[in-house]
Amino acid sequence: MRILIWHxxxxxxxxxxxxxxxxxxxxxPDRGPDGLGRARTWTWPHTAVEVPPERLADEHVDLVVxxxxxxxxxxxxxxxxxxxxxxxxxxxxxxxPLADAPGGVPDSRHPMVDQDAIPIVHVTGFNELIWDNGRAxxxxxxxxxxxxxxxxxxxxxxxAVVVNEPVRRGRTVGTDLxxxxxxxRGVDLFGMGVEELRSADGAIATYEDLPQSRLHxxxxxxxVYLHTARxxxxxxSLIEAMMLGMPVVAVASTEAHAAVPPGTGVLATRPDxxxxxxxxxxxxxxxxxxxxxxxxxxxxxxYGLERFLADWEAVIGSxxxxxxxxxxxxxxxxxRSAASG
Numbered sequence: 599m600r601i602l603i604w605h606x607x608x609x610x611x612x613x614x615x616x617x618x619x620x621x622x623x624x625x626x627p628d629r630g631p632d633g634l635g636r637a638r639t640w641t642w643p644h645t646a647v648e649v650p651p652e653r654l655a656d657e658h659v660d661l662v663v664x665x666x667x668x669x670x671x672x673x674x675x676x677x678x679x680x681x682x683x684x685x686x687x688x689x690x691x692x693x694x695p696l697a698d699a700p701g702g703v704p705d706s707r708h709p710m711v712d713q714d715a716i717p718i719v720h721v722t723g724f725n726e727l728i729w730d731n732g733r734a735x736x737x738x739x740x741x742x743x744x745x746x747x748x749x750x751x752x753x754x755x756x757x758a759v760v761v762n763e764p765v766r767r768g769r770t771v772g773t774d775l776x777x778x779x780x781x782x783r784g785v786d787l788f789g790m791g792v793e794e795l796r797s798a799d800g801a802i803a804t805y806e807d808l809p810q811s812r813l814h815x816x817x818x819x820x821x822v823y824l825h826t827a828r829x830x831x832x833x834x835s836l837i838e839a840m841m842l843g844m845p846v847v848a849v850a851s852t853e854a855h856a857a858v859p860p861g862t863g864v865l866a867t868r869p870d871x872x873x874x875x876x877x878x879x880x881x882x883x884x885x886x887x888x889x890x891x892x893x894x895x896x897x898x899x900x901y902g903l904e905r906f907l908a909d910w911e912a913v914i915g916s917x918x919x920x921x922x923x924x925x926x927x928x929x930x931x932x933x934r935s936a937a938s939g
Contacts, residue, residue, distance in 0.1 A: 757823070759787050817838075
């Protein structure tokens with residue numbers, strides 16, 4: 599099976615391309631958002647193949663995975679085939695509705711709401727629930743994460759937070775909560791665009807855009823993982839922290855209740871309760887370690903790669919009509935592009 603997919607979310611795509619297919623990734627000379635090609639900071643298999651847009655019309659494609667509204671037009675232009683009519687397609691929805699979307703939450707209409715040829719695949723049950731999907735068929739395939747291994751030491755008695763662009767995204771990702779909880783306990787902030795929040799007194803230390811391998815090592819040295827997001831889809835960094843063996847403290851919103859069941863950490867909606875939970879783990883390394891083991895077991899069970907890929911095989915089979923061994927081979931007569939990156 600040959601699957602066209604844009605490199606939009608690196609961690610999610612890293613899991614997806616572990617499947618048994620060939621994955622065609624548009625690449626443009628500037629490696630812009632519509633042509634990033636292969637990942638640079640993740641290890642992807644050789645079956646993730648870069649293809650320039652001008653060559654896509656000559657490529658055999660069995661399935662298109664759309665992730666942004668404008669990709670529908672891009673796919674039609676580059677393939678010279680219309681997704682959902684000339685080639686099977688699904689629309690993968692990573693996000694909750696924008697808080698300022700027309701109609702507001704929970705009346706936000708999904709971009710694919712007025713059609714039934716392209717199913718919508720949501721990454722959480724909450725997202726499927728909160729979007730107005732109209733007559734579009736929907737299903738949920740929860741996240742899958744490659745197991746980084748149990749690396750937890752908790753030797754650094756600080757809370758770890760992973761978030762990209764916390765200044766721009768503000769209250770959506772709970773930046774105000776992060777600032778409030780940093781003192782006096784100390785927070786180590788990892789992600790892209792975090793440098794602006796570094797504090798002179800050390801209450802917030804920042805680590806800008808670390809490679810994933812180093813990020814996992816550094817996270818696992820911190821005593822507890824803090825998840826401050828108010829209104830985002832379920833962050834893969836939260837799941838990865840749990841797989842590392844970290845106890846977690848999280849704002850009880852969106853899909854967090856499923857990711858952080860009792861025994862794996864603490865969910866709360868009151869900032870003072872979040873602060874008390876962080877302090878309890880910081881003060882008790884034994885409790886933190888024991889809770890982290892339960893968190894790891896849960897994350898591996900619910901968000902393991904094997905389950906994720908099996909769920910996607912079921913979706914691919916239902917959309918293309920090809921299942922089993924027939925779906926896992928590269929299509930006969932396909933023109934294979936040389937992988938790069």
